[in-house]
Amino acid sequence: MIGSIPEEKIQLMRDGVDIVGLISRYVSLKRTGSNHVGLCPFHAEKTPSFSVSAGRQIFKCFGCGLGGDAFEFLMRMEGLSFVEAATRIAGEMGIDLEPRQLSSAQAQQREEKERLQKIAALASEFYHTQLLQAAEAEACRQYLNRRGYGRTSATEYQLGYAPRQGSALAEHLRQQGANLEDARRLGLIRARDRGEGDYDLFRGRLIFPIHDLSGRVVAFGGRILDAGQPKYINSPQSDLYHKGAVLFGLYGARQAIRQAEAAILVEGYFDQLALARAGFTHAVATCGTALTSEHVQLIKRYTRRVLLLFDSDQAGRKATFKSMELLLPVGIEAAVVGLDAGEDPDSFLHTQGPEAFAARLAAARPVVEVYMDECLTECAPGSAALAQATRRILEVLKLVADPLEADLYVQELAQKTGLKPEMLRQQLGQVQAPAAGGSSARSAQAAPRGVSAPAVARVNNQDPQGAPVLPVAKRQASSLTPAEAKLIRLLIFEEEVRQQVAHQGVENFFVDAALGQMASEILYQLQDVVAGQEVATLQRFTELYARLPQPLDYDPAEYADAGEQMLEPYRKKAADRRRRAMLKKQS
Numbered sequence: 231m232i233g234s235i236p237e238e239k240i241q242l243m244r245d246g247v248d249i250v251g252l253i254s255r256y257v258s259l260k261r262t263g264s265n266h267v268g269l270c271p272f273h274a275e276k277t278p279s280f281s282v283s284a285g286r287q288i289f290k291c292f293g294c295g296l297g298g299d300a301f302e303f304l305m306r307m308e309g310l311s312f313v314e315a316a317t318r319i320a321g322e323m324g325i326d327l328e329p330r331q332l333s334s335a336q337a338q339q340r341e342e343k344e345r346l347q348k349i350a351a352l353a354s355e356f357y358h359t360q361l362l363q364a365a366e367a368e369a370c371r372q373y374l375n376r377r378g379y380g381r382t383s384a385t386e387y388q389l390g391y392a393p394r395q396g397s398a399l400a401e402h403l404r405q406q407g408a409n410l411e412d413a414r415r416l417g418l419i420r421a422r423d424r425g426e427g428d429y430d431l432f433r434g435r436l437i438f439p440i441h442d443l444s445g446r447v448v449a450f451g452g453r454i455l456d457a458g459q460p461k462y463i464n465s466p467q468s469d470l471y472h473k474g475a476v477l478f479g480l481y482g483a484r485q486a487i488r489q490a491e492a493a494i495l496v497e498g499y500f501d502q503l504a505l506a507r508a509g510f511t512h513a514v515a516t517c518g519t520a521l522t523s524e525h526v527q528l529i530k531r532y533t534r535r536v537l538l539l540f541d542s543d544q545a546g547r548k549a550t551f552k553s554m555e556l557l558l559p560v561g562i563e564a565a566v567v568g569l570d571a572g573e574d575p576d577s578f579l580h581t582q583g584p585e586a587f588a589a590r591l592a593a594a595r596p597v598v599e600v601y602m603d604e605c606l607t608e609c610a611p612g613s614a615a616l617a618q619a620t621r622r623i624l625e626v627l628k629l630v631a632d633p634l635e636a637d638l639y640v641q642e643l644a645q646k647t648g649l650k651p652e653m654l655r656q657q658l659g660q661v662q663a664p665a666a667g668g669s670s671a672r673s674a675q676a677a678p679r680g681v682s683a684p685a686v687a688r689v690n691n692q693d694p695q696g697a698p699v700l701p702v703a704k705r706q707a708s709s710l711t712p713a714e715a716k717l718i719r720l721l722i723f724e725e726e727v728r729q730q731v732a733h734q735g736v737e738n739f740f741v742d743a744a745l746g747q748m749a750s751e752i753l754y755q756l757q758d759v760v761a762g763q764e765v766a767t768l769q770r771f772t773e774l775y776a777r778l779p780q781p782l783d784y785d786p787a788e789y790a791d792a793g794e795q796m797l798e799p800y801r802k803k804a805a806d807r808r809r810r811a812m813l814k815k816q817s
């Protein structure tokens with residue numbers, strides 16, 4: 231079994247799925263003999279070398295070499311994990327994938343989430359209908375028209391309008407028999423302090439629905455139509471919506487991001503829409519927040535290149551460099567798209583058109599270069615300001631994941647400052663030293679999805695029960711017990727082990743919080759990695775890699791026959807250690 235899905239169901243799907251139908255949604259296929267062929271969605275080509283065999287239930291590209299079954303196709307195409315892809319296929323085939331024993335707490339959680347999703351969908355429909363039909367929404371429709379959005383685009387993007395009257399949504403939900411408590415939990419309505427009933431969060435606003443990766447509405451952004459303040463408000467955090475982990479437009483942009491091999495990152499809803507409408511469909515926006523490491527992990531599922539397109543003012547530059555600090559450590563290449571002062575994507579496209587914009591994209595400059603120039607402007611040669619600026623730049627260079635790339639920047643910095651490269655390299659080594667401590671800003675930035683910087687610091691110093699543990703950096707191979715070292719190796723090389731450990735919970739295998747943390751990071755970093763690329767992938771995460779047992783010798787034969795049972799001994803050992811630690815505490 232993989233994850234929580236029984237092997238026989240996987241086989242059932244693998245054999246039974248309509249692979250031609252599935253792939254046809256993404257690729258236009260033509261029948262040739264027993265196969266179907268089309269243009270490969272994974273590499274750019276003009277003559278079809280992508281072939282699908284319904285008989286063998288596989289696809290294969292003779293141009294780029296990619297191939298596999300329906301799961302593999304969905305995983306690559308949509309950036310899904312295996313379990314996510316299987317869930318989707320199961321849904322279409324009407325196969326019930328319910329885990330055999332869902333705990334009652336899990337079942338309740340799932341049920342609650344489904345209820346919240348229904349409310350969000352109801353609200354989205356309500357806002358959209360208002361925009362299309364309500365007399366009151368005329369000003370909103372005109373506003374959209376002025377910005378170039380007619381009825382078609384309003385429908386395409388499911389834009390909405392929230393009536394001015396204070397409780398229209400609350401009323402509507404009540405009439406629909408919806409659970410108002412759930413709507414309150416989503417922050418869409420709030421109980422009045424005085425008097426009866428609820429009032430709406432969004433009033434007199436243009437509404438942008440925010441989707442999760444399955445295309446379900448999870449939250450809304452609302453723009454005011456007159457000169458009032460605040461200009462934008464957003465749904466608060468909820469069980470459905472974590473704003474640091476959702477990118478506006480990503481649901482629709484995923485495929486384009488893969489094909490363009492880059493994502494354009496913009497600030498606002500309208501920036502994203504303007505780009506999409508002009509054909510730049512690989513753009514996404516943060517939802518009224520700064521970029522987070524969770525966003526970065528999300529983007530990394532689809533591409534290794536981000537084009538930063540923020541406003542060309544002070545705040546925009548600040549956001550650009552903040553994003554840089556998150557993108558560089560995970561090995562994402564970041565470049566800055568320059569627009570003229572006072573321009574945003576919307577206005578630029580309006581005045582200069584898509585071709586001029588494409589030229590700007592092509593001319594995007596590596597963010598590190600832009601940062602260097604920014605720091606070094608107005609620094610006189612040999613001045614104290616220059617020394618200070620150089621230090622700031624070195625701080626950023628130490629974030630660059632690839633040492634070769636970092637060294638190229640050192641050479642460039644040497645040229646720009648007139649300082650000797652050897653000296654800069656030495657300095658770089660010095661600023662790099664504290665990063666190995668594990669609690670530096672860098673390790674916080676490299677934190678995996680779902681782990682906030684404070685959580686990393688906490689794990690590095692203490693386990694959740696408050697018992698002090700060694701800092702992660704001090705735990706080199708020698709301090710790992712043989713069983714843990716072996717399990718770490720297994721985690722790196724065996725996809726199935728990763729899935730099982732993820733499914734059963736890291737905490738059941740690693741007693742020590744810091745090691746558990748390391749294991750979680752490995753699980754995360756290697757989530758969708760290609761077999762044979764595990765070590766190379768991990769090496770991109772230098773800091774994590776340095777903590778692993780060296781060398782990573784591994785004998786596949788050792789585990790080949792153990793099957794499902796292979797993890798049992800490890801779990802037992804961890805339980806033993808936990809028991810011993812408890813006894814020690816009590817005595």
Ligand SMILES: [Zn+2]
Nearest residue numbers: 270273291294
């Ligand atoms: Zn191909």
